[in-house]
Amino acid sequence: MAVIRDMIPSFELLQPTSVDEAVDLLEQRDNTWVLAGGLDSMDWFKDRIKRPDSVVELSGIDALKGIRTSGDGLEIGAGTTLTEVANSAEVQSRFGLLAQAASEVATPQIRNQGTLGGNLIQDTRCWYYRGGWPCYRAGGNICYAGTSRSMNREHCVTGASRCVAVNGSDTAGALIALGAQMMVRNTSGERVFEAEDFFIGPAIDIQRMTVLQPGDLLTHVRIPGDYANARFYWEKVRDRKSWDWALVSVAASIVESNGTIERARIAVNGIAPHPVRLTDVENLITGMPANNDTADAAGSLATRGFRPLRHNDYKVPLARNLVRRAVRGDAA
């Protein structure tokens, strides 16, 4: 638990009411910070580790809120709260995977305020980094978590590149497994990213968790109808039943016909600096019967090449078993 520190250092608080206004403000100013629910941001401010000059606060932008049908799918505003996502009848009835993942984030109060966008874009929880240690991700030249004497039980088993921190978002894996797209705006226009390309690892940029650059705003997430009402599997393993990020989570959408897997999307989070889409596993199981043998093969392939750190080798069998269960379709 953190000590009660000072007040947050002063910043200019800007409260736009439209997306255009928000991206203009982000463009005009240096050292700005986008604030949605603020639950990831406030710790940084209170600990005085991140010190923006201006904060662009999004709660006044109605266009960022809400869930609506779009084509055969759904469009969810980045500013929609996790509670709204979890309780939405549309999300529950067709894309229950996302509702379930959102409902297991943190606590009721955090879900009431935390937004889908903020949940996706949240920074990593590596405590060396969060504690203000000058590691690679913070612009320094060392990883404090990767050494043989580090506390790295929660860190990654694959995909590391200097930094060994993991992505903590529960909704990220669900959206990858649903084949969602992220709509990003800045003053030059809109870009669209496939969910699995939205999250990046340290090999691409060690200081960012997503493709977003300064000036970018995530406006919507679009979920296509492709996997509506598929056989979904969500399981999040954590130390505490409340208030806790996943050690490892799995999200899967599987479409079967007559016991044969027709197509599948599977994502695992908590094992790498970004949520990992298991494309090889998806290819392997396509056309196979949804049985134990297929599940075992999927689990083994999923964890091939994992390189645990000193204190996290438990994540290898954990991830293997979660993928197995997802493919077999156990009751979570």
Place this chain on the structure above:
Amino acid sequence: MSAVEIPFAEARSGPSRRTFIKGVIATGAAVSSSNYLFRTPGALSASTVVRSTLPRMLTLNVNGQTRSVDVLPQETLAMTLRYKLGLTGTKLGCDRAECGACTVMIDGVTHYACSVLTQTVRDRQVTTIEGLESADGTLHPVQQAVIAEGGFQCAFCAPGFIMSMVALVNENPDPTREEAAQALSGNLCRCGDYDKILNSAMRAAEFSRRMA
């Protein structure tokens, strides 16, 4: 349990820290919280550069009352409630969204007041533990249930838990014990008094049903 006015809060737009403390001590309203102020040099009003163009005098709707208060851009709701409005029923445990002691309702939904910027609740209804009783002083059925069950030990966590219980009974007047536990899963009790707290929640639901 009615709100204590701190005349200082509405009197000025740019108080120095010294006048703030004097104001607090003179009214005696927030003396119990002044140790927080001394522990935090440069707190609240000491910020010299306020670059925001926002109006600092805000009108907030708290517990059905309209309160004018001078608020910094970076100020959290817990700070405003406790140290500017004298509503010290809202506790600060962790100041990090990790304990639930600061739970309040904003437009009927529970939030951690330590993690809300006051400037974002301008046009919204804030309810704190002080605002639960009715005008004639009758306690809220949830408060009555807590008393009936002797729900807490030290009770530091009680205001936060009670706000979550109110949200629970509003949404689900007939919860199972498991549902009640879910609804209270964003509040921690350092004394570990969860069993009695859950008894209180179940009793609260019963009292609320009876009154409905």
